[in-house]
Amino acid sequence: MEGNGRKIVVVGAGIAGLCVAVYGLKCGYEVEVLEMHDMAGGLAMSWKRGAYRFETCLHWLMGSKPGGDFHEQWQEVCDIDKLTFVNLDEFVRLETDGDTLRLYTNVERLEAELLRRAPENASAILEFTGAVRALGNFRMLDPAGGLKENWLNMLRDIPVLPLMGKLSKISGAEYGKRFQDPLLRRFFTSGDIGKLTAMAMVFSLGWMNAGNAGYCIGGAQSLIRLIEDKIASLGGKIRFNARVERVLVENDTAVGVELEGGERVMADWVISAADGHTTIFEMLGGKYVDEETRKRYDERELFASYLQVSLGVAKDLSDEPAMLSRILAAPLMVDPGTELDSVTFRIFHYDPTFAPPGKTAVTSTLPTRNFGYWSDLRKMNPGGYHREKQRVAEAVIDVLENRIPGIRDAIEVVDVSTPATVHRYTGNWKGTMEGWLVEPGDGFKPLRNTLPGLERFVMAGQWVMPGGGLPSGPMTAKPAVKWICKQDHVSFDLHTEREAETAAV
Numbered sequence: 001m002e003g004n005g006r007k008i009v010v011v012g013a014g015i016a017g018l019c020v021a022v023y024g025l026k027c028g029y030e031v032e033v034l035e036m037h038d039m040a041g042g043l044a045m046s047w048k049r050g051a052y053r054f055e056t057c058l059h060w061l062m063g064s065k066p067g068g069d070f071h072e073q074w075q076e077v078c079d080i081d082k083l084t085f086v087n088l089d090e091f092v093r094l095e096t097d098g099d100t101l102r103l104y105t106n107v108e109r110l111e112a113e114l115l116r117r118a119p120e121n122a123s124a125i126l127e128f129t130g131a132v133r134a135l136g137n138f139r140m141l142d143p144a145g146g147l148k149e150n151w152l153n154m155l156r157d158i159p160v161l162p163l164m165g166k167l168s169k170i171s172g173a174e175y176g177k178r179f180q181d182p183l184l185r186r187f188f189t190s191g192d193i194g195k196l197t198a199m200a201m202v203f204s205l206g207w208m209n210a211g212n213a214g215y216c217i218g219g220a221q222s223l224i225r226l227i228e229d230k231i232a233s234l235g236g237k238i239r240f241n242a243r244v245e246r247v248l249v250e251n252d253t254a255v256g257v258e259l260e261g262g263e264r265v266m267a268d269w270v271i272s273a274a275d276g277h278t279t280i281f282e283m284l285g286g287k288y289v290d291e292e293t294r295k296r297y298d299e300r301e302l303f304a305s306y307l308q309v310s311l312g313v314a315k316d317l318s319d320e321p322a323m324l325s326r327i328l329a330a331p332l333m334v335d336p337g338t339e340l341d342s343v344t345f346r347i348f349h350y351d352p353t354f355a356p357p358g359k360t361a362v363t364s365t366l367p368t369r370n371f372g373y374w375s376d377l378r379k380m381n382p383g384g385y386h387r388e389k390q391r392v393a394e395a396v397i398d399v400l401e402n403r404i405p406g407i408r409d410a411i412e413v414v415d416v417s418t419p420a421t422v423h424r425y426t427g428n429w430k431g432t433m434e435g436w437l438v439e440p441g442d443g444f445k446p447l448r449n450t451l452p453g454l455e456r457f458v459m460a461g462q463w464v465m466p467g468g469g470l471p472s473g474p475m476t477a478k479p480a481v482k483w484i485c486k487q488d489h490v491s492f493d494l495h496t497e498r499e500a501e502t503a504a505v
């Protein structure tokens with residue numbers, strides 16, 4: 001296909017920036033993606049330490065099932081069917097020293113387990129499992145589509161709208177109160193799940209029950225690599241170690257960006273898929289902000305940041321659950337202001353790419369909102385920072401040792417990342433793991449992706465899609481590119497000759 005003679009510069013090669021590139025290239029734009037890090041992925045990341053690889057992102061990918069909801073959206077940006085997905089039996093196992101709750105992904109098993117544990121609470125349990133079944137069938141609307149593209153899904157979704165309305169208005173914490181089973185109640189009420197709208201967790205369980213929220217072998221990076229391959233096949237360019245400092249603006253029109261070091265990259269459109277706060281208040285100096293946006297950035301709650309303790313264990317742990325949440329007898333102090341009463345482990349025995357045979361990669365994510373503590377400590381007291389990381393790692397290993405005696409001796413790699421690490425590698429404000437928390441009453445509506453008074457500039461990614469997640473990449477990239485096509489009178493046609501030619505080779 002002939003190019004349309006116009007260029008888009010994209011800031012950030014996280015999933016959203018990469019998806020913008022694919023859609024832009026398919027519509028004939030020249031696309032240059034600028035990424036400050038030396039690899040693509042942003043939060044969709046894993047890292048190698050010794051013989052182990054440690055995943056930080058992927059638990060489940062909505063749209064993993066061929067023919068399932070959202071699968072087509074992934075097919076638009078990559079050859080998703082090349083990935084191998086695993087659907088785990090248990091979403092999470094919660095344990096105290098004397099009690100265990102298995103939250104199965106299959107709703108029949110889940111229902112049986114919950115009714116066995118708390119038969120007196122049957123009506124609340126059946127209402128919950130009914131909601132899981134119903135929401136698993138929900139069809140997302142094409143975010144860039146209109147009535148023509150979406151009418152059938154809208155029609156199919158009508159029966160679940162009242163349920164969604166109800167769940168969207170209450171938090172996980174309120175929802176959890178209806179359960180007498182202390183472990184089930186805890187699942188809904190603790191951490192960010194407790195703050196989120198109840199709809200978010202029920203939706204996730206619904207997708208898992210439908211087999212449409214699998215984990216792909218190789219983690220989030222395997223998806224990222226497929227999208228990079230698609231960009232390469234369409235002739236796009238990703239430049240690494242290219243940190244954007246400023247969006248260049250002339251007469252209230254974005255004309256390009258300036259990189260650290262002073263190089264300028266000019267373009268017809270600038271799309272920022274980087275951190276929202278940095279984009280609006282640093283790259284654009286806070287000049288194009290309305291009251292609503294300012295209020296949002298001043299007042300709204302973000303998903304927490306996190307420390308990640310990653311362990312390379314020279315032991316086959318395939319008899320253990322994939323995700324194990326240990327409720328603690330005494331709280332674990334993460335940092336001043338953050339005490340956790342449970343620690344969750346991801347035991348990656350189901351991903352053979354993460355450890356040699358007979359060994360297992362294990363990670364534990366410890367949520368915290370005390371970004372300042374870790375960031376200041378790293379800058380001002382590197383020795384203290386190192387010691388604090390060691391202290392937290394030891395505390396986490398103690399919890400694991402208490403559950404699996406002798407495991408300490410099998411640990412051959414220990415790695416600790418902190419909120420300062422998340423910020424350093426992704427630029428995300430306060431080291432948040434997913435951007436805006438979706439609170440009761442919010443709904444999952446995307447935010448405005450343009451800024452008032454600024455032409456030829458658009459945003460994509462988790463900062464314009466509350467709730468974030470990998471699907472927010474294509475979900476925000478597609479409407480962004482469709483909108484610029486409309487401004488340029490370019491056809492938004494995703495089936496380019498160039499793609500057809502590549503497929504034929």
Ligand SMILES: Cc1cc2nc3c(=O)[nH]c(=O)nc-3n(C[C@H](O)[C@H](O)[C@H](O)COP(=O)(O)OP(=O)(O)OC[C@H]3O[C@@H](n4cnc5c(N)ncnc54)[C@H](O)[C@@H]3O)c2cc1C
Nearest residue numbers: 012014015016036042043059060244427461462468469470
């Ligand atoms: C612990 C954890 C678990 C998660 N679990 C899941 C899950 O199971 N399923 C799921 O779907 N999602 C999950 N997510 C969420 C998901 O990873 C994110 O919502 C998503 O990856 C965000 O993508 P993004 O492209 O919007 O932003 P980012 O990934 O933050 O990408 C932004 C990119 O911009 C670059 N950048 C920033 N500033 C600049 C600059 N000045 N110049 C150039 N480049 C810049 C960054 O380096 C980065 O590459 C999880 C996230 C975390 C942290």
